[in-house]
Amino acid sequence: MPDLLVAADISKSYGGACALSKATLVLRPAEVHALVGENGAGKSTLIRILAGSTKPDSGRILIDGRTVDIHTPLDSQRLGIGIIYQELDLFPNLTVGENIVIQNLNFPESAFVNFRKIQSFCRPFLMQVGFDGNIRTPAGSLPIGQLQLVALARALSMKARIILMDEPTSALAADGAKRLIDLIRALRAQGITVVYVSHKMDEIFSVCDRATVLRDGETIGVEDVPRTSPEALIRMMVGRDVQKRARWEASISSEILLSVSGLTTRKLRNVSFELHRGEVLGVAGLVGSGRSELGAALFGLDKLQDGELRLRNRTMQNRSPAEAIAQGIGLVPEDRKLQGLMMQMSVLENGTIATLRRMQTLGFVRNKEESMTIGAFFRQVNLKSASLQSPVNALSGGNQQKTLLARWLLINPDVLFLDDPARGIDVAAKQDIYGIIASLAGSGKGLILVSSELPELLNCSDRILVLNEGRVMGILNAAETTQEEIMALAVGGQNG
Secondary structure (H helix, E strand, C coil): CCCCEEEEEEEEEECCEEEEEEEEEEECCCCEEEEECCCCCCHHHHHHHHHCCCCCCEEEEEECCEEECCCCHHHHHHCCEEEECCCCCCCCCCEHHHHHHCCCCCCCCCCCCCHHHHHHHHHHHHHHHCCCCCCCCEHHHCCHHHHHHHHHHHHHHCCCCEEEEECCCCCCCHHHHHHHHHHHHHHHHCCCEEEEECCCHHHHHHHCCEEEEEECCEEEEEEEHHHCCHHHHHHHHHCCCCCCCCCCCCCCCCCEEEEEEEEECCCCCCEEEEEECCCEEEEECCCCCCHHHHHHHHCCCCCCCEEEEEECCEECCCCCHHHHHHHCEEEECCCHHHHHCCCCCEHHHHHHCCCHHHHEECCEECHHHHHHHHHHHHHHCCCCCCCCCCEHHHCCHHHHHHHHHHHHHHHCCCEEEEECCCCCCCHHHHHHHHHHHHHHHHCCCEEEEECCCHHHHHHHCCEEEEEECCEEEEEEECCCCCHHHHHHHHCCCCCC
């Protein structure tokens, strides 16, 4: 079978940092091709080069055997390449239809917006991906799963023969991820090639035909997925065997650290539970079930309409995040880039920003003490950074998350709410974060862990609280329950 696309000897550096070094990617027609590697291996850089949003320093790209030049996203579109970024590049204030037709070479531009023409153009592609909403709906009002479908419909409307997907299920719950995988299979059957960038081995082995492995910017090898194993791919990715962390021995105290009774907000309805010292309480539920909103309520971001919170047997008044922190509640948010980190600031500044008052004299920061203090916590989380002065946006996703975790270790709250802390990071970094969770629980902290991956919840939690439309459907013992039992409650079943 002739190759559809060959990207050969692609190199790219940012300053002194090498992102890609003579990397190669070969795609065939009508295949789902996994592109795998640790955070920072060069996966996103390579697909951005193919999409025309990043220019390589050297290398060549061939499509159907012809050398092509890709300097801009429009060049990529003309060649039949579409991309769905991990951080979706849709305009939240534009409608679904407008997002599909804007800068679309297959839709004739005019001086006036004609919604009838937009609807006629967009409807077949939206139907193809299973989107049944109104095309006049603003994109910003849609849940992430629906936005994924809009981005995919846009790529199809551009007559893409190759669709690049960067961590497409990282923000989706299990049901949404399954629908997307089914859709990818349908696209392959229609002759479309999909490049699938993901850290989720179960998805790769369920849908991918071949896998190209990157490590430190170099192509390590290409494997036929049905003929290899997750362990073999991971070994190629990291250059060593990664020991999967076994479920740790619980160190739960009888002491109730946090008691939540009748918690009601604009999203949550009569939520009640207890968190013991040393316990990891998992939170499961579909997208929109209220998982993140629970963290927002505990952290003082969402106003309480009713209910009582008691921490260490004392009533809490958390009308703001500052009050929540002062009383001993912490929050690692779902979106580290928008809600957790200052991306242009340094690793050092991001780590110490919440505790600078401890390290000041007459308003001046004691710089040496600041570096030494946060440095100890960065070592604890196994952070890898060229320098403490490096901007945090230069780090891989896993190391950005470790920076955020180090900040909370320095703050030292009694209760830490972790909203999908391992989302979109590589296998080795996930194991590091699981170790941090176990260590915090072992030291007597109370942790509330949200995850969209049920195996992760089962492995890391002591009990699992299941939400559906803002209500608690049940609280399960993690060691005794199953994924099927959790999903049955998450879709609205009753426990017991």
